[in-house]
Amino acid sequence: MAALLELRTLSKSFGGLLCIDHLDLRVGEGEIVSVIGPNGAGKTTLFNLITGVYEPDGGEIVFDGRNIVGLEPHRITNLGIARTFQTLRLFLNMTVKENVTAATYGKTKARVWQSALRTPFARREEREVDALAEEKLAFFGTRLAGYRMQQPAYSLSYANRRRLEIARATGTSPRLLLLDEPAAGMNPVETHEMTELIGRLRREGGYTILVIEHDMHVVEGISDRVVALDHGVKIAEGTFDQVATDPRVVEAYLGVKATREEPEGP
């Protein structure tokens, strides 16, 4: 399988503290890869490095055959890497639909004067953007589509905000989706729904997915491959069963050398 994203000896430190330590990672086209690890293992930092929020101290990030280190975040996203945020960073005062249309900025071309004069080109582009947003939201069914599209984002429930984060990311028409704890704070029913949704995202949306998740049921349900991080170092990689029973992973989660069947999220 061709690698869509490849990290080569990626390193990043903050004030002398190594957060990512010579990390190598490959994500193949169409794969779903989960990143697990205890809090502070460097998972979110990894996402921030890939999306250009931080610049790495060393190493390469190759996306679709091109080194993207040093590009501005909006350019990286425009190349086809979109992410969600663990802490939810929606445009709260904009409507649900606008949250998605706002993400199409990089794919649209109308100049300000064209928009101000409503030239046919600007109008056509607006119609396309509108249709695209409706299509992306329809993926989530009645959770986001229908009457909810005109609601301000702040009126959404917590779980729906998480869904909108994903919808917004798909609005950038990416090839690779980075999901940062998509099931955090959800109840079991919603978590189950999220597991299915991620599967559908690959099947129907055709996205390659790199996901950070703490809930091991979700990880088990979706992953082709699991990567475990601790202190910025990759400590295990393989299928879910291989990683979950790896003694080093168990140790990283529980802090002692223990032999348990299944590690639990902290």
Next chain:
Amino acid sequence: MPRIGTDEWVEQQELRTEYYTGLTAPARRAFDRVGPGPRFFAFLAICAAFPFLTDSPFLIRVGVNVLLFALLALGLNIVVGWAGLLDLGYIAFYGFGAYMYAWVSSSQFDVHLPTELAIPLVVTASALLGLLLGLPSWRLVGDYLAITTLFFAQIFVELALNLDRINLPWRDQPLDLTGGPNGIPGLDPMRILTIDFLQTRDYFFLLLVVFALVVVGLYYVNESRTGRGWRASREDPLAAELMTTPVNRLKLLAFAMGAAIAGLTGSIFAAVQTGVFPQNFEVTLLIMIYAALILGGAGSISGAVLGAVIVASVPEILRTPENARLLFYAALVAVLVATVRPWQRLAAVAAATVVFGVAVHELVSLAWPAGDEGASAGGSLGWLLDSWILVPAEHQDTIGNVGFVLMVAGLLALTVLGGDRRLVVLVPTIYLAAFVWENRLIAQPSVTRQLLFGALLVAMMTRRPHGLLGTPRVENPI
């Protein structure tokens, strides 16, 4: 508590549609049903009819001021309302546009460009200056950006005041760029195609056309990818950047567009008053523009326009004592009608106020005859007020000042008291307000304007912080 299975939005759905109550509700609902387009054309039609309804040069001049203010507020709205950048240097672009127009259309350098060339030149130069002064927004946020841009505004005024004697090595005489404190007088009137702009009325129509174009353009831009990009960067710059929005470029674009509109407005302003002077571009004006925008509702085009209409026209009404008096009592009655309910209580308050006034009047006349021997109010309401309001012949100012302080205390008390106690304070406060008005305020229109303007801003913000036509916002809890 929301019903189970219903989120907050659905829960409040009825509240939103049934929001309007009272007598005016049908009218307001009808207003909502009319789209923004027809509303805008109705507004334009009223404005266009205005110069035909009056001959007074003063009123036309007020109309010109309203439109100038509206344009300024619209430009500021791009930066503050949409992009969410606190730009306190905005006034410099207005001033720059005015001076730039003066340089290319006066005897200062003996350059007299045709207006068709001068205006694009001014707008382009202002936009470039906007790009330049917008650069700090890449590094500075919030109040730090505000203070830095405020320095630019201050620097502009300093430059305008002092760039009248620049010694250049290759010139014998010092170069006079701005005319210093005296400014640059005697600008050419505008002449577009074959139309000469000679009277204020001509400029009113020019401004109206410019205003219409700017509003339509901004409305469309706001609905476009650019508008969404601005709003997204305002909500959460990092998330916007990660959703393909080039935040820094959009910030500069907002600065440049705001500056272009301000520069354009400045050039027309310069032509209207046929001169530019440093004192036209001071921080007070900046505050007025901000007040107009926030009062109307930042982020809303109609809000910016409404705010500008209020800020630029209401103070003018206070200029003549007769109008000011009518406005004052009308406003007093309106506020009472709007806030005191039900009508029985309102009637009681009104009766009590009259009785209270007459009683005070009689008592003071008995105890201290000089207490009501001052000049009578006169005018159309004079006969009513004469036996109600005291006008002391001696120590009028001192007594008036005491009354003023007491009235402020009464007003403040009204905002915290509830129930019957509120009514008890209300009656003497109304009386005091009228007393202070007749004895102190009406004679000093400029002070009164400032007082009322300040009080209006505070009252407005504490009641409706999102402005008259703005939308309430939730702040991002980051």
Next chain:
Amino acid sequence: MDFFVQQLVNGVTLGSVYALIALGYSMVYGILKLLNFAHGEVYMMGAFIGYFVLTALGGASSPVLPVAPLLVLMFLAGMLGAGLLGVVIERFAYRPLRNAPRIAPLISAIGVSFFLQASALLLFSAQFRTYDTPQLIPFSTGIEAGPLRISLVRMLVIGSAIVLMVALTLLVSRTRLGKAMRAVSYDREAAAMMGIDVDRVIVATFFIGSVLAGAAGVMVGLVFERVFHFMGFIAGLKGFTAAVIGGIGNIPGAMLGGLLIGLAEAFSASYISSTFQNLIVFGILIVIMLVRPSGLLGSPALTKV
């Protein structure tokens, strides 16, 4: 050399006044993230109160009290009056806006500023008042060491400014109230959940900040002798600038910023061109802001992604 020292003393005097005003801005900002634009007007009212106490007690030419208690009384009245005014402003203009968008309290503050300025104009008229300090304490009294001369009044102003700043620092670092203030400024909601009465802390902050502004008002009346309704605007702007330069919300930063602006003003006026004095000061400030975007002593805000 002595000219230099003279300017230094000038700058320090001016700077300590700015620093006192800046402290009020900075403290309020630290707690509410609010630019209290009306702060300059509080300072103006402090100066007027000092003036009226002086006048009521016989004026500078024939005071009914000895100089020392008279000054103490003027300072106390000015500070207390300003403090109460600050509390009233907070209660009526800012408290209803606690959870409103950031710009709303700013506009409300501008409204208060307009209102107070107009009230001063109405109550005290537009004429300039003067403390007439030389009648009270001749400017010739003071220390003289060779070419260096510092008048008693200036020493008094600088001295009391230092005392006030030390007192404030102790208050913030040593007392229960100070600890509560730091907690509220760090995280208002968490502080409330830990049992801190946030409203009281905010009122106390406004009171203390306004007391400092009132003291600054009386000091300016004593040294520069001109009291008028518009004096608060420019001084407020400079104090605000000082607070931002030092790193707004940061108490030592406000002191440093005030001192810097005072010195920059005194020296650029006397050594460089007086025409371009303000230009130079503003130019320096812009450079400082661009080099240190959160002020000299401010720490950059942490952003968690």
